[in-house]
Amino acid sequence: MTTITQSDDASIRRISSSIASRRARHGRGLSDRTIAWLFVAPTIALLLAINIFPLLWMIKLSFTSLNLSMSYLPLRVVGLDNFSDILTDEDVWMRLQTTARFVISSVMLQVIVGFSLALLINRQFRGHSFWTTIILLPMMLSPAVVGNFWTLLFQPQIGPFNYVVSVFTGVPPSSFSMTGEVALAPWTIVLVDTWMWAPYVMLICLAGLRSIPDYIYEAAEVDRASAWRQFWSITLPMAVPFLMLAVLFRAIENFKMFDMVNLLTSGGPGSTTELVSITLKRAAFEKWRTGYSSALAIILFVTVFGAANIYVKLLNRVKQR
């Protein structure tokens, strides 16, 4: 009489699974993993084609003298010449300074306005949903549309902005130009950007405020903490990680800002509001200096990436506290 032992049982199972996997390999049945890869493969291929390959190609081009308007000239490998040209170009440093000033001013203003709006919206009041929707509207517009219609609003002779300012200050409306004066143009782009993106900061802050448990405020009230004390000791510390997240997102976006500023001021007057993204676009698609602009793009990428990494480490430390 034949007895099936445990080891026989294990052998039988091993043999069955190897038959099954051989069958799967021969395509008579696809495994879940294979099916998943098949569905994800087109996306990966697209990502490689439109993200990774251009990035690697751009790194390669940054070491060359390629200028598409003079593609008949022989292509030379120039090593780090493009990078050193950029890093020793006074104009580029001026543009980086302009961009830094824009990022710092606009993000600070957006955080102040956005957080204030979040504090207001966090309370329940009549028409709460309606006003929340109205506040969110600017964020839903395209930056190009925003640039265009604010250009109209800022028109010194017919634009309502100058008229409103003149009502409050008595200054004649056509005596100043928000987009045309060196002193005012930088603040103009900050103002428009804040108008558009403060609601975004508000949403992030609102998520933070709503995550604070009520019992903490109840405990504070029991301890007779004033409203200011509650804000300073409870609300603000607990909202800081969200605020920092909003700062990170907005700073990265504003570093890359192009369309709204290009339409509003074209980088003018002169080069007063020429952000580094506008310089990059001009170098790449108007001057056709492909090698140079690839190097500039890499420098900007490394700058943002490095800064963002340091910031995220700081953010994690704050969250742990």
Add this chain to the structure above:
Amino acid sequence: MWKSANSMRSSRAGATLALFAGVALSALASGPAAAQGKQLTLCWAAWDPANALVELGKDFTKQSGIEMKYEFVPWTSYADRFLNELNSHGKLCDLIIGDSQWIGGAAENKWYVKLNDFFAKENISMDDFVPATVTGYSQWPKNTANYWALPAMADAVGWTYRKDWFSRPDIQAAFKAKHGRDLAPPATYDELKQIAEFFQGREIDGKKVYGAYMFTERGSEGITMGVTNVLYNYGFNYDNPKKPYQMQGFVNSPDAAKGLEFYKELYKCCTAPGMTNAYMQEGLDAFKSGQVAMQMNWFAFFPGLYKDPNVGGDKIGFFVNPAGPKAHFTQLGGQGISVVATSDRKDDALKYIKWFAQPAVQQKWWELGGYSALKAVVEAPGFPKSAAFAPQFLASMAIVKDFWAEPSYAQLLLDMQKRVHDYVVADKGTSQQALDLLVKDWSKVFGEQGKRVAAD
């Protein structure tokens, strides 16, 4: 059970993949198949003359059976859009009316078909066209018999003025009392500034008006196309006529610096508020809305202005770009029509060019609002009387000067845009500093091109 579940999954996956493949294949197949029938695509800027060309093109379709399609792009994106298209060897355009400054790049990069053989075969002689338009729109290298375009749209910067304001007795009397001479269209820039200052802030028909409108646009070519009208007439030259690319002392001569200062003074004293980034359309709006007494703009717009119900007809006058202390030139505009080298319909495109070059077609082109460059049209006895601005147009075409047409023209143009706008609008530095920096910028560009730039 495991076997059947696996089979069902794999057949579903297979069916899905087959569906995707089918959709992809049908999308690919339908693309080229849709473009049946003879058709040509002509690319140009979106402006009034383009509408006239569409009208004119109907005759070509009637004669040849070839349907014309058009791709018109606003001026602010025109160079961006089409230089991108040409650089990437796109097949959108069969014919292109490219800007005159593109001719060097187009020839060197082989974007355009060289037309010498075609002209010889079809007996199209460049001697039949206004010389400045042949040099400006067609030749590369300049002043050589190498043709890459047929002159299509002759253009130059001119000025319009409010003839009705100039002829008011009270205004005439006030001007004469102030300046001791009759109020008339200016012949020199000093006279123009005097007139602009006179009208600046004056109330006419209950409305405050301003002296002049001039180009200040930053993004593409505006302020450069404006300032050169003054610079040329103050003695500015692009380089030493005897030593090509020697710019020191020519681009940044003391006279050129005075010219740049003058342009800034005119901008500061005599323009409407908010005109810090203004080009063609803003000028038309300012003039049509009765804001300014005089307007700098391209002749291309003058037919439309003449027909305007508010400021046209008897109310509008025209004058040639005024002279300066050293010279009398005006900035050349205009374009030639070329066959794009990547076109699959070159033969049909050449048929269009042959048709367009005919004197009868050129005459109709002028009548519809285009600007012919054919001598038979512009030198006909009746031409000066054919439009109110015709005499000024003829006079302007005799004194035109163009910006660089080098392959690197875009870099040269953007450098000048920056330096001039920085000085004129943003009050940065002095005029001499602006032009010194411009020489440095341009020397760098030519150096990268491998051209020898003589220092002195």
